[in-house]
Amino acid sequence: MRPVRSALAGALLAALTLAGCGQSSPAASPAATASASAPAAATPSAAGFPVTVQAGNGAVAVARRPERIVSLSPTATEGLFAIGAGPQVIAVDDQSNHPADAPKSDLSSFKPNVEAIVAKKPDLVVISNDTDSLVAALGKVGVPVLLEPAATGLDEAYDQITDLGAATGNVDRAAELVAGMRKQLDEIAATAPKDTKLTYYHELDVTPYAATSSTFIGQIYGLFGLTNIADKAPEAAGGYPKLSAEFVAQADPDLIFLADTKCCGQSKATLAKRPGWSKLSAIENDRVVPLDDDVASRWGPRVVDLAKQVGDAVQKAAAGR
Numbered sequence: 001m002r003p004v005r006s007a008l009a010g011a012l013l014a015a016l017t018l019a020g021c022g023q024s025s026p027a028a029s030p031a032a033t034a035s036a037s038a039p040a041a042a043t044p045s046a047a048g049f050p051v052t053v054q055a056g057n058g059a060v061a062v063a064r065r066p067e068r069i070v071s072l073s074p075t076a077t078e079g080l081f082a083i084g085a086g087p088q089v090i091a092v093d094d095q096s097n098h099p100a101d102a103p104k105s106d107l108s109s110f111k112p113n114v115e116a117i118v119a120k121k122p123d124l125v126v127i128s129n130d131t132d133s134l135v136a137a138l139g140k141v142g143v144p145v146l147l148e149p150a151a152t153g154l155d156e157a158y159d160q161i162t163d164l165g166a167a168t169g170n171v172d173r174a175a176e177l178v179a180g181m182r183k184q185l186d187e188i189a190a191t192a193p194k195d196t197k198l199t200y201y202h203e204l205d206v207t208p209y210a211a212t213s214s215t216f217i218g219q220i221y222g223l224f225g226l227t228n229i230a231d232k233a234p235e236a237a238g239g240y241p242k243l244s245a246e247f248v249a250q251a252d253p254d255l256i257f258l259a260d261t262k263c264c265g266q267s268k269a270t271l272a273k274r275p276g277w278s279k280l281s282a283i284e285n286d287r288v289v290p291l292d293d294d295v296a297s298r299w300g301p302r303v304v305d306l307a308k309q310v311g312d313a314v315q316k317a318a319a320g321r
Helices: 006-014 030-036 074-082 114-119 131-139 154-168 171-190 216-222 245-251 268-272 293-297 303-319
Strands: 051-055 058-062 069-072 089-092 124-127 145-147 199-203 255-258 288-290
Touching: 051 145, 051 154, 069 074, 074 089, 074 124, 074 154, 114 131, 124 131, 124 154, 131 145, 145 154, 154 171, 154 216, 171 303, 199 216, 199 245, 216 303, 255 303, 288 303, 293 303
Parallel strands: 069 089, 069 124, 124 145, 199 255, 255 288
Antiparallel strands: 051 058
């Protein structure tokens, strides 16, 4: 897998069993609630701290409202800005490309440099992988770290946003974001055609690797009642099996979703050149759906955008039958 696809690559290559993240403790006071709902340009008070957040690395104590956050997770970066914590973020890793105004740096989450991170003088670091025991290394110099690993389901994704809200003093904004995401996903799923019996293939890269229904991405497709051809792969590989071209050709999915358009230039035209694929139903019926690699590989606020694209494709395919 390509290094730019950090979350899915980690799940695939390391076959990680990722722990869910818990709610924060203790509950925020009324003063903290009021400050969290303030406009992003305002300076909320420090009420509500210290706080303890149950993250992937256990109970993380945050003594005071952080003002120098470093994010080494593209998904966490998106979440932090979505809950109004953007002004508190002073540096993000070299793969964090959304939003455009995030303070991108040369920090790497794949080969983290402890000295370079500490040089930023962070009072909170957020990561998705504990590469080279980064949590312990930063702990030795007194820097709190939130480990928010790749979510295996929507509930974990919501919970991580809640964690970020608690750890940064943006509790209300995080709650509003989660509620909004739940509502939008419910509405998108409710308007989708029912009992379409459509099958699909979600391609992670040109190997090709796919994602089964047991994964986070598979749960998004599950909202629409689609049948995943990868679920019948002989080796599940932790939910990300390597499929053969023959397997996909034989399964002949009704829909093909490409999450390797930016990294690998894949399209309906390139798929048609693969041995045995030119006559696939999805290609002949123009049901190859190009996705944004980043949106399709992250488990943050933009999963709603992904669901909308999947829903539109389902609507179109069902209408064309």
